[in-house]
Amino acid sequence: MALQPRLDLRQAQTLVMTPQLQQAIKLLQLSNLELTAFVEQELERNPMLERDERPAESFEDRVPAEQRRDADTGVVVDQDPGRGADAPLDVEIDNSYDEGSPYEGPSYDPDTSLGSWDSAGSGGRSDFSGDERAFDETLAQSVSLRDHLIEQLELDISSPADRMVGMALIDSLDDAGWLVADLEEIADGLGTTRAHVEAVLARVQKFDPSGLFARSLKECLALQLADRNRLDPAIQCLLDHLDLLARRDYTSLMRLCRVDVDDMQDMIGEIRALDPKPAVRFGGGPAEPVVPDVLVRPGPGGDGLDGAWIIELNPDTLPRVLLNNRYYARVSRAASREDKSFITETFQTASWLVKALDQRANTILKVSTEIIRQQNRFLEIGVGGLRPLILRDIAEAVDLHESTVSRVTSNKYIATPRGVFELKYFFTQAINAADGGDAHSAEAVRHRIKALIDAESPDAILSDDTLVEILRTEGIEIARRTVAKYREGMKIPSSVQRRREKSVKGLLKTR
Incomplete structure (x- = not known):
């Protein structure tokens, strides 16, 4: 077969x-924290970007809620005029920047032309006696665990050799405060004996907070009980x-510890x-709150019972x-x-960054609005009002990809x-209805199972089979293994364990 060149149009x-x-x-x-960090990097790197220092305008100032309410859905959406929900996500926006005038601003003094030195405008003091340190320099710094233990080590142990062993033990703690290194390895690394390391370990185990330098859960609890002078033979057996x-x-x-119900209940309370x-x-650092x-x-009614939500x-x-269009025009x-x-x-x-940020905001608002429209009953009655919802339902409603x-x-x-929920929370699987009606949300079914177990009496513990029968009478078709999976996911013990626990509590109440 001869090879020859040819042109194909495909x-x-x-x-x-x-x-x-x-x-x-x-x-x-x-996330919003990651986005803030990304934008800060772009502001430092790109001279054509400027931070908008103007105060944000609230929804009530822009348009009354009564004028933005959708009579069909009962959802009030916060949108700027000209940026409706039907507008394309890649809509062109006008980003203009006005550098303003150097003669504008509250700190400018027309009489002295020294507005920037005006003490009233700058918030300073006329006698220059104010604290010039930055705000973050005046904050108290939290003490780390290592520093806290080193301070106790220097006060309680004077021998240099013992201090060296103590520092090795401190450096061998994990994030929970447990000792993860082997004592033989510490002894070999320091050129000492295991008995020496164990002697120092017994001393540092008395440091504050109690329970540190433990090698097991049993030892951790025993150290704390010993610090409280509560490590008696009965609780040691426990x-x-x-x-x-x-x-x-x-x-x-109770049989092994040789105690009665009252003592067992007290010991369990101390352990917990x-x-x-x-x-x-x-x-x-401190835990960051969810923003x-x-x-x-x-909405306008003030209680949301009329179906209107902003x-x-x-x-x-x-x-x-x-x-910054003006800066671009000047330098170009x-x-x-x-x-x-x-x-x-x-x-x-x-x-492109400004347009992408605007597109992101519009998309989040569009998807959130549809989620609230379909999960409106959750806001009215709680978890029991959740309906089955998957990504495809929202994607088809807002004309986006899953x-x-x-x-x-x-x-x-x-x-x-x-409360504050992740948007993923509102997507739940469907549980078929026993009578062929509307399906039930898996989250609502889990909530119902927990409510039934919380309301059970010690004399009538509900097994998984009994829960299945109760749910079927309420129109929820569910298998026993599904009930067990939901129960274990909520950290609820089995009916046998609940019967043991509640029987002890029942005996305690009768005494």
Whole structure:
């Protein structure tokens, strides 16, 4: 067969991932904290971006809630005029920046022309005696666990050799405060004996907080009980049989410890009051609170019972950046050819970032509005009002792809009158109805199972089979293994363990 060149005309559909599209997808799945960090980096790197310092305008100031209510859905959406829910996500927006005048501002003094030195405008003191330190320099710094233990080591142990062993033990603690290194390895590394290391270990185990330097859960609890002078033979026997305590086999525990119901209840209460991870309180920085991306509140009626809910983006989580058109126009006129290429590239990058941020905000608001519209009953009556919902339902309603909806709902939180929830919380599987009616939400079924177990009496413990029968009478078709899976997922023990636990509590009440 002879080879010869030829021309073919073919037509095919392909998806081209442009850098702009990749950036939009990346921004869509970022949380508000990650997005803030990303925007801060872009502000430092791109001179064409400027931070918008103007105060955010509230929803009530822009438009009355009565004028924004949808009579069909009962959902009030916070949107700017000209940016409706039906507008395309890649809508062109006008990002103008006005540098203002140097003669404007509250600190300018027309009489002295020294507004920047005006003590009233700057908040300083006329006698210059104020504290000039930055605010973060005046904050108290939390003490780490290592520093806390080293301070006790220097006070309680004077021998240099013992201090060296103590430092090795301190450096061998994990995040929970347990000793993870082997004593033989520590002794070999320091050139000493195991007996020397054990002697120092016995001394540092008395440091505050109690329970540190333990090598097992039993030892950790025993150290804390000894510090409280409560390590008697009965509770020591209880620590030797923690497996029975985990199984709630209180009858066997009372026989082994040779105590009655009252003493067993007291000992269990003392065990539960202990901390199995005593070093957690010395963790890193303070826990960051969850900042919601979307806010939901009742509509004009004030209680949401009429079906009207106002949905708006949280202005505190929205990065406010502008495109500095005036600066671009000024520097591009006097720039050389090489400089103009760099300026044009940074201007286009900044323009695409602003558009991507606007697209992200519109998409989050659009998806959140549809979720609230379909889960309106949850806001009215609680978990029992959740309906089955999957990503495809929202994707079809808002004309987006399922992957886009998945990115929007990941690491995004919504604040409702019933608490702050992740958007993923509202997506639950469907449980078929026994009578062929509307399906039930899996989350609502779990809530119903927990309510039934919480209301059971010690004389009538509900088994998984009994729960299945009760749910079927309520119109919920569910299998026994599904009930067991939901129960175990909520950390609820089996009916046998609950019967043991409640029988002991019942005996306690009768005494």
